[in-house]
Amino acid sequence: MAEVTLRKVVKRYDDVEAVRGIDLDIPDHEFVVLVGPSGCGKSTTLRMIAGLEDISDGEITIGGDVVNDVPPKDRDIAMVFQNYALYPHMTVAENMSFGLRLKHYPKAEIKQRVTEAARMLDITDLIDRKPKQLSGGQRQRVAMGRAIVRNPKVFLFDEPLSNLDAKLRVQMRIEIKKVHQKVRTTTVYVTHDQVEAMTLADRVVVMNHGRIEQIGPPNELYHRPATKFVAGFIGSPAMNFVPCRLEEAGGLLQIRVGDAIALPIPPDRVARYRTIPRDTRLLLGLRPEHLVDAQSNTSATFQPFDATPDVIEPMGMETFVYFPLAGVQLCSRINPAIDARAGQPLRLAVDLNHLHLLNETTGQVL
Amino acid sequence: MSTVTIDKAGPTRKAKYGSMSRDRAWALRWSYFFLVIFTFVSLVPPIYMLITSLKSSTEISAATNPWWVFHPTAENYVALLTSNQFLTFFWNSALVSVMVVIITMLISIPAAFALSRMRFWGSATIATGIFLTYLIPDTLLFLPLFKMFATFSNWTGIPLINHWYVLVIVYPTLTVPFCTWIMIGYFASIPKELDEAAIIDGASWFQTLTRIFIPVALPGLIAATIFAFTVSWAQFLYPMVFTTSTDQLVMPAGIITTLIKGDVFNWGQIMTGALLGAAPPLIIYAFLMDYYISGLTAGATKG
Numbered sequence: 001m002a003e004v005t006l007r008k009v010v011k012r013y014d015d016v017e018a019v020r021g022i023d024l025d026i027p028d029h030e031f032v033v034l035v036g037p038s039g040c041g042k043s044t045t046l047r048m049i050a051g052l053e054d055i056s057d058g059e060i061t062i063g064g065d066v067v068n069d070v071p072p073k074d075r076d077i078a079m080v081f082q083n084y085a086l087y088p089h090m091t092v093a094e095n096m097s098f099g100l101r102l103k104h105y106p107k108a109e110i111k112q113r114v115t116e117a118a119r120m121l122d123i124t125d126l127i128d129r130k131p132k133q134l135s136g137g138q139r140q141r142v143a144m145g146r147a148i149v150r151n152p153k154v155f156l157f158d159e160p161l162s163n164l165d166a167k168l169r170v171q172m173r174i175e176i177k178k179v180h181q182k183v184r185t186t187t188v189y190v191t192h193d194q195v196e197a198m199t200l201a202d203r204v205v206v207m208n209h210g211r212i213e214q215i216g217p218p219n220e221l222y223h224r225p226a227t228k229f230v231a232g233f234i235g236s237p238a239m240n241f242v243p244c245r246l247e248e249a250g251g252l253l254q255i256r257v258g259d260a261i262a263l264p265i266p267p268d269r270v271a272r273y274r275t276i277p278r279d280t281r282l283l284l285g286l287r288p289e290h291l292v293d294a295q296s297n298t299s300a301t302f303q304p305f306d307a308t309p310d311v312i313e314p315m316g317m318e319t320f321v322y323f324p325l326a327g328v329q330l331c332s333r334i335n336p337a338i339d340a341r342a343g344q345p346l347r348l349a350v351d352l353n354h355l356h357l358l359n360e361t362t363g364q365v366l
Numbered sequence: 367m368s369t370v371t372i373d374k375a376g377p378t379r380k381a382k383y384g385s386m387s388r389d390r391a392w393a394l395r396w397s398y399f400f401l402v403i404f405t406f407v408s409l410v411p412p413i414y415m416l417i418t419s420l421k422s423s424t425e426i427s428a429a430t431n432p433w434w435v436f437h438p439t440a441e442n443y444v445a446l447l448t449s450n451q452f453l454t455f456f457w458n459s460a461l462v463s464v465m466v467v468i469i470t471m472l473i474s475i476p477a478a479f480a481l482s483r484m485r486f487w488g489s490a491t492i493a494t495g496i497f498l499t500y501l502i503p504d505t506l507l508f509l510p511l512f513k514m515f516a517t518f519s520n521w522t523g524i525p526l527i528n529h530w531y532v533l534v535i536v537y538p539t540l541t542v543p544f545c546t547w548i549m550i551g552y553f554a555s556i557p558k559e560l561d562e563a564a565i566i567d568g569a570s571w572f573q574t575l576t577r578i579f580i581p582v583a584l585p586g587l588i589a590a591t592i593f594a595f596t597v598s599w600a601q602f603l604y605p606m607v608f609t610t611s612t613d614q615l616v617m618p619a620g621i622i623t624t625l626i627k628g629d630v631f632n633w634g635q636i637m638t639g640a641l642l643g644a645a646p647p648l649i650i651y652a653f654l655m656d657y658y659i660s661g662l663t664a665g666a667t668k669g
Contacts, residue, residue: 052562073568085559089581098577099567146567 002063002076002153002186003028004049009058011044011210018044020210021058031180031187035197036207036233043158045207046190050156051075063153078147079156082163084139086131086146092118093127096145110149117148120182121175137168141175148183155180157189161196173199194234198222206230223354228283228363231356237288237320240330241358244284246276255357257284258326261305266352273357276366285356285365288320291332293340294347302349307332312340321346412644419443419638426633442638452639454613455620458530460646462616463598466537470594473542475587478549479575483561493550500543508607511536515608530614533605537598544597545590552586553579588654596647617643 004026011019019041026032034042047053049060051072060067067075078099086095093114100110118124121141131139140160147155160176161169177200180187191197197204198218206213206221206229214226225231231239244257253270255263263284265273276282294304310329313320319336322329323346332348340346357366418426420438430436446452480486481493515526515535526532556579564574580587605619615623621639625632 050562050566052565072562072566073570077566079563079566081559081563083557083559085557085563087560087564087578087582089584098564098569102568102573146563150567 004154004186004188005059005061006045006049007059007061009045009048009060010056011041011048011053012056018210019048022210022212024205024212024215026186026188028186029184031189031200031202032205033189033191033197033201033203034205034207035191035194036213038192040207041210042190042192042207046156046158046188049154049188050077050079076153077156078150078152078154079158080140080143080147080160082159084131084136084143084163086139086142088131091128091130092123092134092142092145095131095142096149098146099150113149113151114145117145120148120179121145136164137172140164140172144176144179148179151185153186155185155187155189157187159191160189161191161193169196176200195236198234204234206233208233225285225356225365227365228285228358231285231358231365235287237331239356240286240288240291240328241283242286242326242328242330243360244282244326244357246273246278246282255282255284255355261303261325261350263303263350263352263355266301273366276357281360282366283358283360285358286330286350287354288331288333290351290354291330292349292351293332293334293338294349295338296335297349297351301352303352304347304349306345307348308345309340309342312342321348323348412641415637415641418633419641421634423632423634442634443642446635446638446642451612451620451624455615455617456642458615458620459599459617459643462530462533462537463595465534466541466598467591467594469534469538470541470545471587471591473538474545474549474590475580476575477542477546478553479571479579481546482550482553484571496543497547499539500547504540504603507539508604511539512607527608528610528614530609530616532608533598533601533616536604536608537601540601541594541597545594548590548593549583549586552583556582592647592650592654595650599643599647 004024006022006024009019009022010017022041022045024032034045036042044053048055049062051067051070055068062075062077087098090098096114096117097110100113105113114127115124118127121144123138123141123145126134126138126142131142134142140163143160157176161172164172173196176189180200189196189200198221201218203215204218204221205215208229214221214230216224221230221234225234225239228241232241242257244255247254247256247262249262253265253274255265257263292302294302307321307323307325307330309321309323311322313322314336317336319334319338319340321332321334321340323332324330334340334346334348338346358364359366414432417433417435419442420435420440422437422439422441425435425437477496481489481496512527515532518524519526526535560578560582561574564578569577600618601616602618602622605616606622609615609619612620612624617639621636621643625636625639
């Protein structure tokens with residue numbers, strides 16, 4: 001068990017900078033998820049921690065030791081790959097014990113560790129099978145077992161669930177969480193799936209274009225995103241962004257969207273928003289669940305307005321309503337009991353306490 | 367009632383299914399036609415060898431039906447298998463082929479591993495270079511090689527020309543490039559994550575090669591082994607050039623040199639020798655056929 005730190009870590013491929021100076025502190029026992037779109041540098045960062053990629057600049061430490069020039073086998077890490085990477089000619093038990101056998105552990109200890117890991121992952125019955133006789137989910141369990149038996153300082157996961165179908169992915173997600181709760185090994189997990197990131201992580205690291213956009217616990221990223229990228233990336237369906245402007249009406253500060261809608265600013269934010277220069281190009285950020293039907297949300301913190309839906313998506317426990325506003329398409333989440341129809345006017349309401357104001361030019365949440 | 371019956375065997379449906387199976391039947395007929403021709407062409411020479419090997423010299427030279435044995439005899443087999451000379455050829459061939467296979471594998475496997483997995487400056491150029499050397503016909507190479515060996519012997523006093531072991535040095539120039547090329551392709555089809563997993567598990571490069579790559583690429587390895595063995599066993603030009611004394615000859619050269627005396631061809635024994643000579647590769651093929659096929663088709667499909 002150990003903490004992992006990254007100091008100004010850079011990865012260059014010829015002229016391209018894949019990772020542009022990352023700083024990250026991962027305390028002992030923590031489960032950190034690196035999330036971002038393809039090409040954001042998350043896998044490269046993980047591979048640099050593993051030692052599979054050289055570090056162009058900066059410093060990585062594991063358990064206090066600088067590992068920049070330490071080969072992967074001496075870093076005491078274990079890695080789970082997207083395509084499992086099981087040795088096809090070895091049985092499950094041989095796959096799991098390969099690392100221990102290379103290090104000449106006593107046979108009894110190897111057997112005990114493999115048995116224990118197999119029991120934890122519920123693969124005891126499969127121990128003598130070859131990888132090709134296993135399903136995708138079982139293979140991923142074996143890959144995890146191979147990491148667990150080593151009892152390493154750090155677990156590294158590189159999109160381990162991407163090859164599984166949706167149902168199995170949910171199941172394995174829970175398994176991974178359970179395993180971490182039992183072994184408490186420091187874990188760095190890479191995924192492009194924000195749901196995986198939110199559900200698994202103690203802290204989520206959102207990456208974009210080789211930089212860290214924001215680091216924080218899942219709920220903090222969700223409710224207090226720092227940038228437009230994070231706001232749009234975390235949450236499904238994604239946050240709505242509408243062009244808007246700030247205006248003073250009768251001594252009160254309000255947000256105007258299009259011609260029809262004016263939203264009074266909650267008192268606790270007035271001071272903060274008043275300092276924004278009036279010529280700033282602004283975006284209003286609203287999650288679908290904060291853009292609701294006016295019928296079931298009548299308190300003063302909801303500001304009603306009229307809209308004409310284009311598309312209605314009933315999901316059972318909720319209904320998504322898509323409608324145009326100020327030149328963009330918005331998504332709102334309404335009570336499924338309401339009879340909304342495409343083309344027919346519908347009264348919606350904005351949850352004023354959960355609106356976000358963004359600088360359109362810099363992408364910063366204000 | 368009758369209407370219902372007609373509906374069930376509707377003409378449209380019947381025609382559709384009929385045309386499908388007729389199509390397939392024709393495809394099969396053509397396949398058989400060409401396969402039979404091909405099999406016939408490839409099997410006629412060995413069958414002719416077998417028939418001739420069972421005839422006495424008198425019967426061969428008599429104007430009887432060449433495709434039938436009227437007085438079968440084992441005299442050619444007895445003569446060859448009891449002749450020390452033939453056994454020496456056989457032994458030399460076996461020794462040369464086995465040593466060439468070993469040398470080839472010892473060079474090709476690490477070379478292919480390094481070229482396919484360890485990124486280093488010039489590795490792509492070297493890989494292409496290896497393939498290009500295979501494209502040079504061996505008929506062009508024997509003269510400079512002969513000159514090289516002769517000069518080497520003059521300088522060092524170590525005799526090479528007219529010794530069977532010169533072939534152990536020469537044949538790898540043919541087998542190593544091709545086997546390396548096969549193995550590069552085979553190793554390249556192994557997912558990169560597999561060696562990364564091994565390296566993280568604590569394996570050195572050498573352990574990754576011996577414990578992961580060689581077992582996983584075994585079919586390719588066997589394909590390469592069979593190739594190296596067949597090339598060494600069947601090589602004719604080089605042994606004719608580099609060896610002359612009868613105790614140093616390998617089988618193909620030996621049969622031609624000793625059984626053709628001037629314009630007298632001992633056809634019975636030549637055919638018997640050729641047939642016996644073809645036996646070892648045939649036996650090896652039979653045992654390793656399944657591996658060989660999967661070796662040649664590696665990477666054609668995923669998984």
